[in-house]
Amino acid sequence: RKMLDAQRRWRGSREGQEWDAKRQQLPVVQIRAGLLAALADHDLVVVGGDTGCGKTTQACPLINCTAVPQFLLDAAIEAGQGGACSIVCTQPRRIAAISVADRVACERGEPAPGAAGARVGYHVRLDAASTRDTRLLFCTTGILLRRLASEPQLASVSHVIVDEVHERTLQSDFLMALLKDILAKRRSRGHPLKVVLMSATLDSNLFARYYGDCPVLVAGGRTFPVEHHFLEDTYELTGCCSLSSPWSFHGLPSSSGACGCQAAGWGDDAADAGALNPHFDAERYANFSVSTRRNLARLDENRIDYDLLEELVAHIDGSYEEGAILVFLPGLGEIMAVYDRLTASRAHREGTLLVLPLHSSISPGEQRRVFERPPAHVRKVVLATNIAETSLTIEDVVYVVDSGKLKERRYDASRGMSLLVEDWVSRASALQRRGRAGRVRPGRCFGLYTRHRFEERMRNNSGGLMVSVQAPEMARVPLEELVLQIHLLGLGPAAQFLSKVLEPPPPRSVTGAVTQLQTIGALTPSEQLTPLGRNLAQLPVDAKVGKLLLLGASLGCLSPALTIAACLSYKSPFSAPFEQQDAAMRAKQAFGSGNVASGQQSDHLLMVAAFDGWMAASAQGGRQTAGAFARKHMLSAQTLEMLADMRQQFAAMLADIGFVAAPKGALSRGRGGKGGAGAAHWVKAVLCAALYPNAAVMDEAAGRSARPAWNDGTADVHIHPSSINHPLEAHQFLRPYLVYLEKVRTSRTFLRDCTVVSPMALLLFGGELAVVHEGGYALIDNWIRIRASAPTAVLVKQLRAALDALLEKKVRSNL
Numbered sequence: 001r002k003m004l005d006a007q008r009r010w011r012g013s014r015e016g017q018e019w020d021a022k023r024q025q026l027p028v029v030q031i032r033a034g035l036l037a038a039l040a041d042h043d044l045v046v047v048g049g050d051t052g053c054g055k056t057t058q059a060c061p062l063i064n065c066t067a068v069p070q071f072l073l074d075a076a077i078e079a080g081q082g083g084a085c086s087i088v089c090t091q092p093r094r095i096a097a098i099s100v101a102d103r104v105a106c107e108r109g110e111p112a113p114g115a116a117g118a119r120v121g122y123h124v125r126l127d128a129a130s131t132r133d134t135r136l137l138f139c140t141t142g143i144l145l146r147r148l149a150s151e152p153q154l155a156s157v158s159h160v161i162v163d164e165v166h167e168r169t170l171q172s173d174f175l176m177a178l179l180k181d182i183l184a185k186r187r188s189r190g191h192p193l194k195v196v197l198m199s200a201t202l203d204s205n206l207f208a209r210y211y212g213d214c215p216v217l218v219a220g221g222r223t224f225p226v227e228h229h230f231l232e233d234t235y236e237l238t239g240c241c242s243l244s245s246p247w248s249f250h251g252l253p254s255s256s257g258a259c260g261c262q263a264a265g266w267g268d269d270a271a272d273a274g275a276l277n278p279h280f281d282a283e284r285y286a287n288f289s290v291s292t293r294r295n296l297a298r299l300d301e302n303r304i305d306y307d308l309l310e311e312l313v314a315h316i317d318g319s320y321e322e323g324a325i326l327v328f329l330p331g332l333g334e335i336m337a338v339y340d341r342l343t344a345s346r347a348h349r350e351g352t353l354l355v356l357p358l359h360s361s362i363s364p365g366e367q368r369r370v371f372e373r374p375p376a377h378v379r380k381v382v383l384a385t386n387i388a389e390t391s392l393t394i395e396d397v398v399y400v401v402d403s404g405k406l407k408e409r410r411y412d413a414s415r416g417m418s419l420l421v422e423d424w425v426s427r428a429s430a431l432q433r434r435g436r437a438g439r440v441r442p443g444r445c446f447g448l449y450t451r452h453r454f455e456e457r458m459r460n461n462s463g464g465l466m467v468s469v470q471a472p473e474m475a476r477v478p479l480e481e482l483v484l485q486i487h488l489l490g491l492g493p494a495a496q497f498l499s500k501v502l503e504p505p506p507p508r509s510v511t512g513a514v515t516q517l518q519t520i521g522a523l524t525p526s527e528q529l530t531p532l533g534r535n536l537a538q539l540p541v542d543a544k545v546g547k548l549l550l551l552g553a554s555l556g557c558l559s560p561a562l563t564i565a566a567c568l569s570y571k572s573p574f575s576a577p578f579e580q581q582d583a584a585m586r587a588k589q590a591f592g593s594g595n596v597a598s599g600q601q602s603d604h605l606l607m608v609a610a611f612d613g614w615m616a617a618s619a620q621g622g623r624q625t626a627g628a629f630a631r632k633h634m635l636s637a638q639t640l641e642m643l644a645d646m647r648q649q650f651a652a653m654l655a656d657i658g659f660v661a662a663p664k665g666a667l668s669r670g671r672g673g674k675g676g677a678g679a680a681h682w683v684k685a686v687l688c689a690a691l692y693p694n695a696a697v698m699d700e701a702a703g704r705s706a707r708p709a710w711n712d713g714t715a716d717v718h719i720h721p722s723s724i725n726h727p728l729e730a731h732q733f734l735r736p737y738l739v740y741l742e743k744v745r746t747s748r749t750f751l752r753d754c755t756v757v758s759p760m761a762l763l764l765f766g767g768e769l770a771v772v773h774e775g776g777y778a779l780i781d782n783w784i785r786i787r788a789s790a791p792t793a794v795l796v797k798q799l800r801a802a803l804d805a806l807l808e809k810k811v812r813s814n815l
Contacts, residue, residue, distance in 0.1 A: 003082035010109040019107050028219040038215040043183045044195040046216045048204030089161040090141045094124040095367045101138040141171040159194045166199040168472035177501040200390045210502050223438040230451040235292040240311045310341050317379050323398025324380040330405040332359050335383045358384035389432045400437040404449040410476040426470045474505045479513035480543040487529045488537035531811040538657045548690035553659050554810045557682045560608045566646035567607040575636035587634040588724050600680050602755035614640050658814045688757045689765035691739040698736035713783045720750040759786040763796045
């Protein structure tokens with residue numbers, strides 16, 4: 001009754017009536033009655049529709065989410081069941097969960113999430129704002145999956161809403177499979193759970209079939225017409241010339257930096273040169289200018305032309321009426337490259353251009369800035385990845401510039417290798433991006449791809465073409481973390497459970513994940529969780545990173561382990577433009593004395609030294625001194641701040657599972673407060689234990705004064721050029737063994753982030769150990785040979801057994 005009275009008072013207020021008037025304009029309002037009726041008769045409903053229809057929040061063009069959660073909460077309150085209602089709405093990204101919760105609380109006249117009496121809250125990794133009064137919780141998908149470990153049937157939840165299911169993330173596909181079983185069990189016990197799946201694309205029937213042809217409701221999008229300009233149109237509008245750009249096949253040097261072809265000075269000879277773009281068809285562009293045809297003929301379509309992009313933003317700013325510009329780019333590196341260019345422009349210096357990055361790595365406070373309207377006569381430019389494609393809507397966007405690219409990690413299970421690939425977006429994504437320009441009034445989309453690519457070459461998935469939809473994440477990423485979750489939840493053999501998901505992953509990916517987990521000691525040969533595996537399953541990180549954290553805590557070197565784990569989970573703090581890679585290497589080498597990385601030939605310890613130096617500078621002189629330290633050593637201050645947050649988060653997770661007593665005490669630098677070579681050797685031993693079997697041995701045929709090749713037991717590999725160990729010649733290496741996090745295939749197979757380790761570390765923490773008495777050596781996993789006398793090898797084997805027993809005792813004590 002109290003909730004109903006509060007709701008009526010709000011709706012009767014002037015502000016509440018204004019919000020209600022806005023809601024009535026949303027297309028999704030038309031399906032409100034149908035949704036409630038469908039949920040009365042069925043336990044699951046799919047709501048499909050275009051972005052802007054109001055599926056997740058209900059009201060605002062600010063955030064691409066709509067009324068569905070509020071429909072359910074309002075209906076429960078009106079029926080006198082508000083106190084028993086508990087709605088969980090998942091979002092694939094932290095920023096979306098926080099932003100939607102803030103907005104819904106505002107729409108409902110509620111206190112801010114987390115405040116006393118607030119019925120709307122959020123919960124994301126590293127941040128939560130909910131109370132005992134919360135009835136509508138927005139959270140990331142991972143948070144709900146963690147909750148299932150302690151509440152397998154979600155008994156305290158009345159409704160689950162899974163938003164953005166069309167993105168097909170690994171976690172959302174896993175959650176949908178779990179919900180399918182939970183729905184049946186809750187129904188059989190007379191306590192049904194109600195589930196709503198929301199998709200922003202027209203593939204809703206795929207999800208409906210998975211749930212036995214459940215009801216599908218379609219809400220039309222509320223969008224305005226968007227004029228779609230393609231690459232050839234952009235050349236015509238801007239007069240930009242790609243011949244002077246490094247992003248053309250021609251590769252001719254730029255003379256003045258001007259973008260116009262006439263200014264660049266290229267004449268008919270260049271125009272008449274043969275086409276180097278294999279996709280160029282002169283007849284297709286017969287109605288375009290000579291300049292545009294020449295650009296298209298010489299263009300490398302697979303590379304982003306930053307000169308053109310910069311010129312296009314200037315063209316929009318100078319030629320069209322007010323409205324924000326949203327630029328879609330593949331990743332943070334591209335965002336920063338464009339950010340640097342635009343912030344160096346005259347318009348930015350004069351204060352008429354406001355450039356804002358939008359990426360999951362920036363702070364929530366910085367992320368919120370993109371939703372604020374700029375002052376009068378200031379053009380806002382938002383540089384974003386696909387985070388702005390469907391999860392978020394920026395209210396004042398009228399112009400979209402789409403690079404047509406995205407970055408995604410793909411995993412080759414047969415080679416145990418990850419590849420970070422930049423590729424064309426799917427056709428569905430291109431349409432989603434275009435739709436961002438038509439939310440509040442007619443808009444324009446400038447695609448940096450040709451009309452031919454958009455209409456013809458995006459229909460299949462080969463040869464660098466656009467595709468109709470992206471492959472599900474479960475089909476292209478390592479599955480170790482997922483397999484651990486399956487066993488933590490007691491769902492049976494991984495292959496058996498994963499055969500029941502919406503689109504099962506390749507069998508070899510599942511087999512590879514199980515084998516990898518058995519190798520590191522997380523699963524038994526019969527695929528049961530070991531004590532180590534049970535602890536790893538409670539840490540939402542890669543299995544090897546989790547093992548690094550657990551062993552670091554067990555062996556007294558948690559602080560450096562936290563730093564290394566954060567770097568491996570996010571990225572190295574070292575950052576430099578491509579043209580300054582030599583200077584970047586010198587900056588890394590400058591950390592080679594007077595700290596934990598001194599003489600250790602370890603990328604991982606180098607990260608620890610860099611972070612510790614930055615922390616010391618911050619403690620000494622605050623943010624300004626820390627910033628100066630970062631610039632001097634070519635470090636990213638933004639990355640270092642993120643790493644600091646992640647270290648705190650990892651320490652808190654270890655405390656949550658009882659592995660450390662007090663996170664703050666574990667964050668001091670060094671091993672047990674001590675630094676130097678002793679700490680370094682401990683950390684390298686922990687790295688060896690955590691990263692094995694990712695080990696490599698120097699090729700014995702390497703010349704003494706040459707950079708050596710390495711072998712990982714299956715093939716030749718090479719140290720990545722970004723590694724501190726890359727410039728070393730064979731005779732300079734302390735030992736002929738190293739461990740690494742992952743292999744990456746580009747022009748060759750490279751080992752990223754490697755550390756040289758001692759033979760004793762491999763003997764104590766490597767794989768299966770066999771002593772070859774007559775040969776005078778020990779053999780690890782039948783391929784790593786280490787010279788050792790028979791008595792020494794036997795003693796090592798006994799020591800290893802004792803050490804394994806001690807570590808297992810430590811791990812068991814925390815269960």
